[in-house]
Amino acid sequence: MLAGGVAAGIFGSLLGLGGGVLIVPLLTLGFGLELRAAVGVSLVAVIVTSSAAAGVYLERNTANLRLGMSLELFTAIGALVGGVIAFLIEERVLAVLFAVLLGYVALSMVRQRPATAIPEALAPVDPDDEDVQAEVLRHLSGDDYAVRNLGRGIVGATGAGVVSALLGIGGGIIKVPLMHLAMGVPMRVATATSNLMIGITAASSAVIYLIRGEIDPYVAGPTAIGVFLGASLGSRVAHRVDLRILRGLFVVVLAYTAIQMLLRAVT
Amino acid sequence: MIGHPPNRRFEWRLGRMLIIVTYVAVSLLLVGVALMLIGGISPLDGGPLLDIPRLIDDLAGLTPAGFLWLGLLAVIATPVSRVLGAAVGFVRGGEPLMALVAVAILVTIGTSIAIAVATG
Numbered sequence: 001m002l003a004g005g006v007a008a009g010i011f012g013s014l015l016g017l018g019g020g021v022l023i024v025p026l027l028t029l030g031f032g033l034e035l036r037a038a039v040g041v042s043l044v045a046v047i048v049t050s051s052a053a054a055g056v057y058l059e060r061n062t063a064n065l066r067l068g069m070s071l072e073l074f075t076a077i078g079a080l081v082g083g084v085i086a087f088l089i090e091e092r093v094l095a096v097l098f099a100v101l102l103g104y105v106a107l108s109m110v111r112q113r114p115a116t117a118i119p120e121a122l123a124p125v126d127p128d129d130e131d132v133q134a135e136v137l138r139h140l141s142g143d144d145y146a147v148r149n150l151g152r153g154i155v156g157a158t159g160a161g162v163v164s165a166l167l168g169i170g171g172g173i174i175k176v177p178l179m180h181l182a183m184g185v186p187m188r189v190a191t192a193t194s195n196l197m198i199g200i201t202a203a204s205s206a207v208i209y210l211i212r213g214e215i216d217p218y219v220a221g222p223t224a225i226g227v228f229l230g231a232s233l234g235s236r237v238a239h240r241v242d243l244r245i246l247r248g249l250f251v252v253v254l255a256y257t258a259i260q261m262l263l264r265a266v267t
Numbered sequence: 268m269i270g271h272p273p274n275r276r277f278e279w280r281l282g283r284m285l286i287i288v289t290y291v292a293v294s295l296l297l298v299g300v301a302l303m304l305i306g307g308i309s310p311l312d313g314g315p316l317l318d319i320p321r322l323i324d325d326l327a328g329l330t331p332a333g334f335l336w337l338g339l340l341a342v343i344a345t346p347v348s349r350v351l352g353a354a355v356g357f358v359r360g361g362e363p364l365m366a367l368v369a370v371a372i373l374v375t376i377g378t379s380i381a382i383a384v385a386t387g
Contacts, residue, residue, distance in 0.1 A: 001310045002300070031311065044342055051289040051345045058282025061275050069353060069368050076375040084382060139364070199346025200372060204379050206343050210317065211383035217335035218303065218314035221296045224342065228293055 001219065004030060005226020009049065010234040011250065012227070014241055019227040020046050020169030021105055024098060025257045028264070033219065035091045035098070040209030041220045042168030043202040045227040050170055050198035052228070057192035064189055067140045067147055067179075068196040071157040075171065075201040078161020083205035086166050087212065095265035098167050102258035105173060106251045145186055152182045157197075165205030170198035277356045284352055288345045295338030302331035347376060 008022035020042045027038035057063040086094065133150060141147045156178040160171035172194045179190035209215050303310070308331060315332050317340075325333025354369035 044339060047342050047346060048289065048293060051285055051342075051349075054346075054349075055282045055285035055289060058278050058285060060282075061278055063278075065278055065281070065353065066365055069350070069365065069372065073368055073372050073375065076372050076379075080375055080379045080382070083379060084386075087386075136364075200350060200376075203343050203346045204376050207376065207379050208383040210339070210343065211380065212387045213316050215339065216310075216314045217299070217317075217332055217339060218308060218310045218312055220339055221299045221303065221331075221335040222310050224339075225293065225296050225300055 001031065002222040002226040005045065005223040006230035006233070007226075008045075009227040009230020009232075010237075011246075012049070012231060012234070014234045014237075014246055019049055019231070020164075020167070021102065021173075021254075023223060023227065024168050025102070025261065027219065027223070028095075029257065029260050031219075035094050036086060036209070036214050037216060037219070039086065039094075039166075039168030040206065040214040041216070041223050043164075043206040043209060044215060044220045045224045046168070046170045046202045047199050047206065048224045048228045049231045050195050050202070053231075054192075054196040054199060057195055062188060063192035063196045064140070064142055064147075064185065065196070067142075067183075067185070068193040070140060071153055071175070071179075071193075072197040072200045074154050074157040075161035075164070075175070075197055076204040078158040078163075079165040079201050079204035080161075080208075082162035082165025083208035085162070086205075087208075092265045094166065095261050099258040099261035099265065101163070101167055101169070102254045102261065106254035106258065108173070109247050109251050109254070142185075142189060145189070146184060148184045149182050153178060156182065161201050161204070164198075164201045165208075170194075171201055172198060274356070274360055277360065281349060281352050281356065285345065285349050288341065288348055292338050292341035292345055295334050295341055297338075299331045299334035299338055302329060302334060306331060347373070 004026045005019075005023070008019045008026055011022055012019045023042040023045055024035070024038045027033040027041060028035055033041075054063065058065065137147050137150055140150070147153075156174060160174040160178070163169065163174060164171035172191075175194040175197060176187075176190045179185040179193060180187050185193065206215070314335065317336050322333055322336060326337065327333075350369050350372050354366050354373070357363075357366035357369060
């Protein structure tokens with residue numbers, strides 16, 4: 001389990017994913033855990049890895065603290081809702097949802113293009129505009145970029161929170177494109193800010209799993225340590241690995257895992 | 268300059284606090300996993316449920332579950348402590364709106380706990 005966690009951490013770190021997408025299948029298909037128990041453990045592992053990274057991003061002033069906290073209020077609300085829903089729906093449905101998520105991640109990797117700096121020309125906020133939303137956006141913007149589409153950001157962040165709580169993932173796969181493409185946040189800042197938000201998103205639902213007895217300390221301890229070590233190792237060896245080959249291999253693994261999850265749901 | 272300038276010193280302190288608390292949590296988990304290995308406990312043996320009144324006895328008795336539970340609680344508390352620290356920083360920095368956002372996040376987490384206790 002420790003070794004599996006290390007592998008999940010390395011892969012996740014090299015491919016820019018949180019560990020959740022890998023930990024849940026590892027624990028359910030590899031160790032026979034129930035899906036809800038695996039989701040609870042995954043949330044804990046996600047908090048460990050994101051917290052360490054978020055600390056570094058804050059120290060280096062890469063993350064946008066004000067934007068991150070404003071959006072994480074809504075991811076936390078979404079996670080609360082998702083955490084409650086997770087205990088109301090059948091595990092089969094959760095397995096199907098997870099298979100869909102894996103398919104989506106695999107497809108995103110196949111279609112991945114090199115990140116551009118900023119998707120569209122920025123429309124700087126008019127300093128004379130006294131509109132409340134413009135004032136809030138100005139407050140949330142960075143030194144050299146303007147944040148826009150706050151409403152879209154709030155809706156997306158809430159959805160990311162629901163998905164995170166249901167499937168045990170950090171939700172970075174939703175938050176990063178949301179901030180980068182919809183809100184005009186540079187990729188580097190979006191990634192750092194997403195990392196910052198993942199901790200609170202996962203903690204909001206992890207407490208529900210914990211209090212309802214779905215987190216086993218004997219499983220969560222080794223898995224979290226493994227993912228933490230793996231993520232640290234992954235970030236050190238990233239420059240030596242051919243990511244195209246790794247990504248191709250990973251797409252195959254994701255597709256296979258998605259099929260296994262679907263089979264688990266229907267049998 | 269487009270946006271509101273960040274308070275770099277405050278954010279650096281917040282980041283440092285986050286890193287320290289994370290390493291404390293990971294260290295507790297490491298001790299728990301080491302005690303599991305020493306005791307020959309398999310992860311699939313099924314661990315005990317969280318029993319907070321028993322936690323001190325478990326820690327004093329060097330049981331793996333005690334350290335693992337304390338580590339897991341510390342893990343979950345890590346991002347919460349960051350929000351708490353941010354709330355204090357925003358109040359001191361004269362940013363009442365952001366302080367309110369931080370308090371709202373804490374209230375949301377409190378609501379999660381209350382719902383889980385009520386329905387668990």
